Amino acid sequence: MQIHTPKIHKKAVLGTISLLTFLLILTQISGGMPLNKYKFHLENLTKSLTERKTFPKETKIHQLVEEESAIIEVVESASSSVVSIVVKQVSYDFFSGPSLTEAGIGTGFIVDSSGIIVTNSHVVSDSSGEYSVVLKDGTTYEVEKIHLDRVSDLAIVEVTARNLPILELADSDKLKVGQKAIAIGNALGKFQNTVTAGIVSGIGREITASSGYGSQASFYEEVIQTDAALNPGNSGGPLLDLSGQVIGINVATTPSADNISFAIPSNTLKPLLETFLAKGRIIR
Structure with a gap:
């Protein structure tokens, strides 16, 4: 340019x-x-007449380029720590009979290199489901254990892996309305590592949400509102700041409105994760 x-x-x-x-x-x-x-x-007059000037328009261009570069850096750094969560399902065809298929249902992110992954509890709540996670490079791991905390709608899943890249958790109490927010997730269950960006639109929101018609509604307190676009399949994925740290866990969107989505603050996850890493289970 x-x-x-x-x-x-x-x-x-x-x-x-x-x-x-x-x-x-x-x-x-x-x-x-x-x-x-x-x-x-x-000499001073000649210098002032000939030296290059910086104008407001140029400053705005520089700011846009810097902002885009920052988002790109976050995405390149964080994407390898974001996983797609899939479940095996039995489907039946009249001519061929039953068959086993895999369907993408959500997103997660790695928080410990030994194979500890965070997602939403509603993503992995089916006790009869056979779950696996898929990394950005296509590597697949079977989920060995699932630990649910239905109160917060958070879950910790374990896979047998080592030396996985991790994401760090930010202090969500320091969030400011208007700061940049980046979401990465398995949009619609089939578009892996989809990236959207926006801002923190609000903090401390209270919402009631459900996963569909006839499902039980859940109440969420102190959640983050963002205008970063979220879709079914983004649940459980990270909402990141410009330093690449997790500020929230994406949980819900509003189909009847544009650019209104929500995430569970990272500080809600922190005590659950700390006790899990120390005790091997979620303790409230």
Whole structure:
């Protein structure tokens, strides 16, 4: 990208310098200010006329480029720690009979390199389901254990893996309305690592949400509101700040309105995760 700046006309500069030179000689002859002082003022004037200026329009362009670069850096760094969660389902065809298929149902993110993954409890709540997680590079791990906390709608799942890349948790109490927010998730259960960006639209919201018609509604307190687009399949994925830390766990969107989605604050997860890592189970 080229940045265009106004050109300084050489004739104008030369005309100014010529005039000052004439006045300089005239004053020197008449016993005025010493020549070396006029030379100093002349050099400063020439420098101020010829040096490059920064204008508001250019500043805005720089800010946009910096903001885009920051988002790209976060996505490149965090994506390998975000997983798609799939479940095996038995489908029946009249001609071929029953068959086993896999369907994407949600998102999770790695919080410990030994294979500890966080998601929403409603994503992995089917006790009869056979779940697995898929990394960005396509590597698949079977879920070994599931630990649910239905009160917070959070879950910790375990897979047998080592040296996995992790995401760090931010202090969600320090969130400010208006700051940037980036969501990564398995949108619609089939578009892996979809990225959307927006801002923190509100904090401390209270909402009631359900996963569909006939399902039990859940009440959420102190959740984060964002205008980063979320879709079915994003549940359990991370909401990130510009430093790449998790500020929230995406949980719900509003199908009847545009750009209104919600995430559970990272500080809600922290005590659950700390006790789990210490005790091997979720303790309230």
